[in-house]
Amino acid sequence: MKKWYMVTLVGRDRRGIVAGVTEALFEGRCNLGEASMVRLGGNFATMLMVEFDGDTPALEDMLRPVSGRLGLRCHVDEIEAGLHRHVEPDVRISVYGADRAGIVAEVTGALAEAGLNILNLETDIGGTEGNPIYIMHLDGVAEQGVDTLREVLETLSREKNVEARLVENDLLMG
Amino acid sequence: MTMAVLEILVYPDPRLKEIARPVETVDQATLDFIDDLEETLLAGPAGVGIAAPQVGCLKRIVIVDVSSKPKIPHHGHLVLINPVIVASEGSVVGREGCLSVPDYTGNVARANRITLSAWDKTGTEQVYNMEGFEARAVQHEMDHLEGLLFLDRLVSRRDIFRRKVYQKPGTPASKPS
Numbered sequence: 227m228k229k230w231y232m233v234t235l236v237g238r239d240r241r242g243i244v245a246g247v248t249e250a251l252f253e254g255r256c257n258l259g260e261a262s263m264v265r266l267g268g269n270f271a272t273m274l275m276v277e278f279d280g281d282t283p284a285l286e287d288m289l290r291p292v293s294g295r296l297g298l299r300c301h302v303d304e305i306e307a308g309l310h311r312h313v314e315p316d317v318r319i320s321v322y323g324a325d326r327a328g329i330v331a332e333v334t335g336a337l338a339e340a341g342l343n344i345l346n347l348e349t350d351i352g353g354t355e356g357n358p359i360y361i362m363h364l365d366g367v368a369e370q371g372v373d374t375l376r377e378v379l380e381t382l383s384r385e386k387n388v389e390a391r392l393v394e395n396d397l398l399m400g
Numbered sequence: 401m402t403m404a405v406l407e408i409l410v411y412p413d414p415r416l417k418e419i420a421r422p423v424e425t426v427d428q429a430t431l432d433f434i435d436d437l438e439e440t441l442l443a444g445p446a447g448v449g450i451a452a453p454q455v456g457c458l459k460r461i462v463i464v465d466v467s468s469k470p471k472i473p474h475h476g477h478l479v480l481i482n483p484v485i486v487a488s489e490g491s492v493v494g495r496e497g498c499l500s501v502p503d504y505t506g507n508v509a510r511a512n513r514i515t516l517s518a519w520d521k522t523g524t525e526q527v528y529n530m531e532g533f534e535a536r537a538v539q540h541e542m543d544h545l546e547g548l549l550f551l552d553r554l555v556s557r558r559d560i561f562r563r564k565v566y567q568k569p570g571t572p573a574s575k576p577s
Binding site (some may be wrong): 310312318396 | 445447448449450451464469477494495496497498499501503504505537540541
């Protein structure tokens with residue numbers, strides 16, 4: 227009986243990681259689901275839904291040769307999951323400002339209190355080493371309405387010295 | 401003549417990737433087809449537009465009606481035959497889904513304002529100036545006439561952000577070098 231697993235792989239970035247891992251999974255008769263793969267600070271980090279007719283140790287064994295060859299640490303979790311369970315984000319929020327400790331906690335804490343459920347979050351540091359800029363971009367669901375979130379973002383902009391922008395997702399179905 | 405709800409093709413049906421042919425004359429068969437297309441749009445899940453190729457008819461006909469959206473400028477119910485965008489400006493990213501691509505939505509950049517020329521149901525050429533959501537809907541539907549889906553135009557979240565934050569107002573999105 228096929229089960230879903232979340233496979234997490236982390237290691238120094240190099241060419242061929244995605245190709246090597248997905249080939250090994252294909253050879254091992256796995257199906258791939260949704261995935262997020264990104265280079266972060268020179269590391270390549272992968273989270274991958276894998277459907278497999280076997281148990282966790284068997285999947286770990288399958289991945290060991292390729293992760294060893296590519297210098298990746300590998301972690302496998304059996305998950306309760308399925309495809310076609312997308313939740314539609316209704317807001318898109320961007321926040322940026324001079325980088326300083328606590329900025330993410332302040333922003334996400336205030337937004338969570340105002341009813342934001344984050345579906346997707348990417349953050350990055352731009353600028354220069356002397357003047358780093360923290361940049362946050364997220365998609366989410368405004369569970370207590372968009373106006374509440376707008377108020378919170380205005381307060382954050384005013385009090386925490388960040389620039390914040392909220393765009394409502396006016397989904398076009400055509 | 402009774403109207404019919406037509407089957408909406410879903411990707412990877414190859415007909416969605418074909419280029420549609422111009423309508424030469426708006427005859428009774430064309431008008432009957434437009435009625436069916438309308439019926440199909442109304443029967444579907446909250447769509448604001450539909451294009452003939454989505455029901456397997458490779459003709460340059462689309463219907464757009466964004467009047468259900470509150471507080472936006474629009475031209476009401478539009479039947480656009482042989483539509484052509486004669487001018488466009490601005491670029492805005494917005495989220496789109498498609499009756500022909502179930503269970504997936506994504507961000508797409510579209511012109512914010514367009515000038516559109518198209519025949520109406522009497523075969524008379526009309527010119528429309530439109531903006532925002534209605535302009536987006538027309539561009540989405542007209543893409544179907546070129547065999548393009550919103551999947552052909554997805555932008556990544558990082559692209560959206562860079563465009564929004566680092567681009568000064570009034571700067572074109574890209575200049576030919």
